[in-house]
Amino acid sequence: MEPLSPLADAATLDGLATSAAPPLELVCPAGSLPALKAAVDNGASCVYLGLRDATNARNFAGLNFDEAAIANGIGYAHARGCKVFMALNTYPQAANPGLWREALDKAVDLGVDAVILADPGLMQYAATRHPQLRLHLSVQGSATNYDAINFYREQFGIVRAVLPRVLSLTQVQQVIDKTPVEIEVFGFGSLCVMVEGRCALSSYVTGESPNTHGVCSPAKAVRWQETPKGLESRLGGVLIDRYATGENAGYPTLCKGRFDVDDEENYYAIEEPTSLNTLELLPQLMKMGVRAIKIEGRQRSPAYVAQVTKVWREAIDQCRVAPHRYAPRTGWMASLDQVAEGQQHTLGAYHRPWK
Known part of the structure; x- marks a missing residue:
């Protein structure tokens, strides 16, 4: 390659800066076939x-x-040139571990491009039985440091890890610098106040843990009731929230309920309803070497998937062409806020002003 002229324009420099790295993948949720097609x-x-x-x-x-x-x-x-990953990211139970192994065998037979796993035993089964299968470490695996991720690579051949939403950008960079494993981070969607894979909040009132039964706040434990004080949502009989007339009601989870604290104030004591939105961090994430951006929301509608995917596709494409001139469009942010929890967004743990 000939040396660049000192007068080379910014677009040329931007393009060269990003051309060597593999394209940042956009990993989108599919809770149904219409949602998959929308993505x-x-x-x-x-x-x-x-x-x-x-x-x-x-x-x-x-x-x-x-x-x-x-x-x-x-x-x-x-x-259409799109890959398909299957999430097998709960933990096999002693009474019936065969269900998980059969699901993994089924994934191979169907021709998925990768499986997303959390349980080391299932990883061992996959590595032994299907050595050519691409394995991704689920966020449910709770790997927050490079030693843990490298362990999964050395023992089971994990090639990608999805990081929990509790790390700052500095910590994400530290992980990327010390592992050859591809790193995938959450870019948009519902937040979790716990290190994923270690939360048992809903099991206290429903008897079913997300990591064993596959669902936080199972629908059979949810109740809605109109009362003189307003619409009430309950989970396993526990009052989670009460909504005034015209107030948007969210799905009841313990971490996002409003509670009386010290009999003095009623508020979101654990976590407010808001969505992670990292559009403004895209240039940093690309420069750091993040391999993929994950969109949360398999429980959301095909319309949500279409809207979020469209915005993020445009943003990633623009940022890749000219990262130094990239800035989130007002329309993008407004579009994402429309489908965000509480119609508001946050950078979550990625940005910690107190550090």
Whole structure:
């Protein structure tokens, strides 16, 4: 390559700065076949999905895929250059570990591009039984440092890790610098106040842990009731929130309820309803070497998937062409806030002003 002229324009420099790195992948949720198609049609690089059972961490009634739907979805995605990942990211139970192994075998037979795993035993099964299968470490695996991630690589051949949403950008960079494993981070969607994979809040009132039954706040434990004081939401009989007339009501989870504190004040004591939105951090994430941006929301509608995917596809493409001139458009932010929890957004743990 000839040396660059001192007068080379910024666009040329930007392009050269990003051309050597593999493209940043946009990994989008698919809770149904229409959602999968919405993601693919609007520019997803990859979609992730799960089976209709406890092997995945979004085991809600009416969501997820049977074998016929997965085969249909894989065909649709692959024909359009999009990859398909299967989430098998809950923990096999002693009474029936075979369910998880059968699901993994099924994923291979169906031709998924990768499986997303949390349990080391299932990783060992995959590495032994299907050595050519691409393995991703789920956020449910709770790996927050490079030693943990490198352990999973050395023992089971993990090639990508999804980081929990509790790390600052500095900490993400420290992980990337010390592991050859591809790093995927959450870019948009619901937040979690816990290190994913270590939360048992809902099990206290429902008897079912997200990591074993595949769902936080299972629908069968949710109750809505109109009362003289307003619309009440309950989880396992526990009052989670009370809404005034015209107030937007959110799905009841313990971490996002409003509670009386010291009998003096009623507020979101653990976490306010707000969504992570890292559009403004895209140039930094690309420069750091993040391999993929994950969009949360397999429990959301196809319209949500289409809207979020479209915005992020445009943003990633613009940032890749000219990272030094990139800035989130007002329209992008407004579009994402429309589908955000509480219609508001945050940078979450990525930005810690107290540090």
